[in-house]
Amino acid sequence: MRISEEITPTNNYIVSSSEMARNRNIRSVLAIIFILKYKGDDVMWVEKTKAGNYKFVERYKDYMTGKEKKVSVTLEKNNASARKQAAEMLAGIIAERQTAPATPEEITLKKLVTEYLAYKERTVKLSTYRRDYYQCQAFLAMLGEDTLVNNLSASYIKNRFISSGEDNSRLNERRVRLMTLLNWGFENDYIRDVGWLRKFKPFPDDPHKVKIQDKYMEDYELDAVLNAMDHERWKLFTEFLVLSGLRIGEAVALNRDDIDYDNQCIHVTKTYDGNNKVITTPKSFCSIRDVYMQPELFQLCRKINIYIRKESIFLGYRSKLFFPNERGGCVNYNSYNKQLKKVTLEVLGRKLTAHSLRHTHASLLLASGVTIDAISRRLGHENSRVTRRIYLHITKKLKERDNDQIRDLKII
Known part of the structure; x- marks a missing residue:
């Protein structure tokens, strides 16, 4: 070429x-x-x-x-x-x-909260994320979003908390959440040191056992409340919560198939998140459990089943739920609590919520001689120490009652 x-x-x-x-x-x-x-x-x-x-x-x-x-x-x-x-x-x-974590000297509270919430959104249930989100917004308002985290001190936080005007019970709850946030920041190299948190002591407050003292009913009080309920639907639901000890979210999420009449137990595998209006996993792994249906609860479940079937035919709805609302959907927490608070205030002079019925269930079992361990398993607590801590006042009351019975007893 x-x-x-x-x-x-x-x-x-x-x-x-x-x-x-x-x-x-x-x-x-x-x-x-x-x-x-x-x-x-x-x-x-x-x-x-x-x-x-x-x-x-x-x-x-x-x-x-x-x-x-x-x-x-x-x-x-x-x-x-x-x-x-x-x-x-x-x-x-x-x-x-x-990308590396922001250097400890420059991290602001707003930046830390943003990173923390992004982590929580990926790792926890929506209901838990929402709780943490609103707590973090409160921290930003109380402490200042531009505050450098590594300049925080126990005295600064304590003074800012007190100036918020919130009661000590609420402040102690915020204290726990804030310490969780700051410890997370330390573990993820956003904060140099959190040793000073040991100086951030709880605010003076009534111990838990005292606070729930008026949040359960004696057997005679329960009878009075049930007799005062003129709404059959809410009366049945109240009886169910008292006899089963279920959390209200667990009760609302139950399907008819979860009521196992053959094996006389209720299969608790989920809960209803009222804030986000979704049925989701229970509070903890231990919350997944089978609750034995004692004869009284067994008969009540059959009664509820008949009531709901008749109501669904009359109102024209279909639902797989064991105890749906009058449209076949999930029961609204607020509607039920509103009714319960109204009746208990009229009858007992104090307002009680659905969770009070769970306390009532435990206290009645304790009074009947059921062991702490058995109650713990029934309630779905992680261990019996949780149950013992919550209901310590009841066990003390029972001991006092036993002592009163023995005091005047002459054996010899």
Whole structure:
């Protein structure tokens, strides 16, 4: 094949057409490996692949190891637009790999809360996330979102908490949540040290056993409340909660199939989240349990089943739920609690909620001689220590009653 020679004047020398072709090839190769961008020690270059595409490569120094690493993206073209796109993509990849926690000196409470909530959103139930979200918003309002976390102190937080005007019971709850947040920040290298948290003591408050003292009913009080209920539906639901000890969310989420008449037990495997209006997993693993149906509860479940079937025919709804609302959906917490508070205030002079019925269930079992361990398993507590701590006042009351019976007894 003959290559024609073409004389082309170029400054002081003459170049043939074949030499020009060779020069063009050299320039193409040089263009492919030409450095397109400098960023400190980081550079980007282009390599042509066997498939005819272009691999854009950039070198960077890993902040964790101090070693040099490379990243690349492959595009179909190698023009100005492609090079710009590749540079942006590589910068994003490097930034993602190089992302490190903000240095302890610069982390603000708002930044810490943002990172914490992002973590919680991925790892906990929606109901738990919502609780933590609103607690964190309260922290931002009380302590200041621009406050540097590493400048916090026990005295500063205590004074800000007190100035909020909230009662000590609420402040102690916030204290626990805030300590959880700060400990998480320490564990994830956002905070240098949290040893000072030991100086952030609880606010003076009535112990738990005293606070729930008026949040359960004696047997005669329960009878009075049930007799005062003129709404058959709510009366049946109240009896069910008292006899089963279920949390209201667990009771609302029950399907008819969960009531196992053959084995005389109730299968508790889920709960209803009233805030988010979804049926979800129970409070804890221990909450998944089978609750024995004693004869009184067994007969009540049959009674409720008949009542709901008649009501569904009359009102024209279908539902798989064991105790649905009058449209076949989940019972509304607020509607039931409103009725219960109204009746208990009229009859007992104090307002009780659905959770009070769970306390009542436990106290009646204790008074009947059922062991703490058995009650713990029935209630779905993680261990009997939780049950013992909550109902300590009841066990003391029973001991006092026993002592009164023995005091005047003459054995010899």
